[in-house]
Amino acid sequence: MSATAEKPALPGSLNTNRSLDRWLRFEADATLGVRVGKVELGQGILTALAQIAADELDLRLDQVRIVTASTEASPNEGMTSGSRSVEESGEALRYACAEVRALALEAAAHRLGVSIEKLQLAEGVFHAGGKQASYWDLAAEIDLAREASGRVSPKQASDLALVGRSAARIDLPAKVFGEPSYVQDIDLPGMVHGRVVRPVNYAATLSSVDAEAVRALPGVIAVVRDGNFLGVVAEREEQAIRAQAALAKGCRWDAPRGLPGEAKIYDYLLGCPVETAVISDKRDADAKSRADVTLQATYRKPYIAHASIGPSCAVARYDGDRFEIWSHSQGIFPLRGDMVKCLRVPAERIVVHHTDGSGCYGHNGADDVALDAALLARAASPRPVKVQWMREEEFGWEPFGPAMVMKLSASLDRSGAVVDWNHDVWSNPHSNRSGRGAGSTLIAAPHLAAPVPVSPPVDMPLPAGASHRNAIPLYDFPSEHVARHLITDTPLRISALRALGGFANVFAIESMMDELAASCGADPVAFRLRHLKDPRACAVIERAAQMAGWKAGEKGDGTRGRGIGFCKYKNLGSYCAVIAEVVLEQGLRVVRAWAAVDVGRVVNPDGVVNQIEGGIVQATSWTLKEAVRFDTDFVTSRQWADYPILTFGEAPHVQVSLIDRPEEPSKGAGEGAQGPTGGAIANALFNAIGVRVRELPLTRERIATAIG
């Protein structure tokens, strides 16, 4: 057994980053410097973490400064994903700060010559009988270069002043005033601009290229060819773009057509070999024998794009020895791991700094473009290179949320109770992130002249799960069988997209629950409550129904209707119920949505509401409009015109209500609303016109076909 293995487990990410000074430092400018490995993705996490730290140490929020994550100085917290940041980073900070506060109290008592009980602490200053000393006065006497004990308890919920109250986002003013905020905005002295010419499809190899003509173009500094990887560097951005186009024109690719094409995709996937795992198997022959009505249905979800508004971007500098990289990656340490393999330099010679990017909603092209930039920086050394993917590169090459098929069947007894439930889900794995396996997952890795093998994607295990996330219903059924059929053949590049398989599984479960309720004439809200034991689950459903003024058995009027969806995210995270109101016009429009949410202890209420509102609008977009288009050659949806998302005129008015549970652990809010939203919309459509559409997106054509 290793030494670390014998140490006690510490809360959250403190367990793997055990020294207090890895997290906290009293800075010379009278602020508390907080280093976390989690990164801002537009979800407001840094504000929530600052609230936690300020509260434990009795500081004002503006006395806390969150230091941008970098592989040089930050704790390694792996990925910022899965809505786990408050649990992992937040817990670590609570305990680290509580311990530092206790150490400071001792030091202050000593310095001021009073007992600890006599000390008052406000805004970072200890007071006793007219004397005072601040954290910063005492900093030299507080030894932070020590391992956390995890034994000092954080404050009780009732003693918190900041946590639980809405705090304005600390990163927001810069963004509203147009100050440089994103990796796209980095402007280093001497910086030049890079662009990459990708192969024409996933399988293409370069047979010839005319680089000479491109080298002669104005401003061109370098044309890089490394196997099938091709790029240009130029003085000015528009020159790089022109050189990119010219280089692309001068290439000949050997490009076998290797995709099934969108029309055949579900048949193709269902025909692939699978690894099957039964993930729930509850048998009750007696209950099953009471089956009176059995329903069967197949639900489908296409590939969905992350579709960040700002295409992926990175800046890299190579000084002949060290690479320095600025990236909007969700995991700077795992990314560095892949860089080591692709650049063939040791980790000590690669620094990755996090810089905000456009919202990513999962694993987009952030990591891939970082390698592109590093490869081009080598050619422009020592000048820094910014690589900005063009819109069509982002849409063509980003890893998509996988297509999925869910086959469900369920039986009711004569009383309208579910007595048997079966759910089979077919899906690719949901994670192709960097930092795993012997190879790399970065786009350019296998294109290099000395190719780095591609690490196959993985599917995270239960209980959180990935393709099978939320496939096990939270409803209480006497007999159930749930199986996951994992397809490892990945025709399109795929990876983690917000909520992973949870979106499609909940869409299927909630649709089937509605179909069952309709078949026995039950009210969909009452039907769900009847099958739930968990009081927190019931509470969000009841609250949503109350907000919407839901009337038992309410029916749509032939164009307008309402429906409900629910889930407990990952079956371990937040609870969320959504009611959607739709109207069938030219196509389906979601007019309004009401959501009730329980994330346990709420750190920043307005931050949670913002996340839920956004989650509902984005999931409305997925449900009504989105599908990646592709033929047998490659992705064909390469601009917004080919991949439309929800517009202002189509965005529902959303109302959110939080159920605060100060004594329950905090859970992330970013991914809880998507599945319920998808289900609620499909159910509202049925409620409106009596027709069920089981394949996403719920387009006008699909609805027309279903109406017949």
Next chain:
Amino acid sequence: MPENYSLNVNGKSCSVQAEGDTPLLYVLRNDLKLKGARYGCGVGQCGACTVIMDGKDIYSCDTPLWAAAGKSIVTIEGLGTREQPHALQQAFIDEQAVQCGYCITGIIMAAKTLLDRTVHPTDAEIDAALERHLCRCGTHNRIRRAIHRAAQALDASR
């Protein structure tokens, strides 16, 4: 061939040397170091690059430099500052109408021209004015609220 172009940006004249067909967006971002207009698609489909030219909101990604020469251009940096925020910027902060914020500067610029024409826009008028602005984070509800709030503040200060 690169040529000299005179521009008026945020009330200041300046000159840049570039090819006439260079998108205004790159001139603003790279030559003038104004990063508030952002690249989203480069083909006029997302609105992230929106600035105001002679009082009209335009996409700077598909406006060539030659077409911007001699015109009066306002970018988000010219709208307000931290010390003296424009009513829209204050309202976006008050409503916390941002998630990642990448789309926000373009949206604020479009909202500015909307409020110039319409003192109290309805939701429908806001939606119409922002029809060609995409926000992937789903911040639409807050953006509408922020624009209403700014309209009220501007009206009150008149």
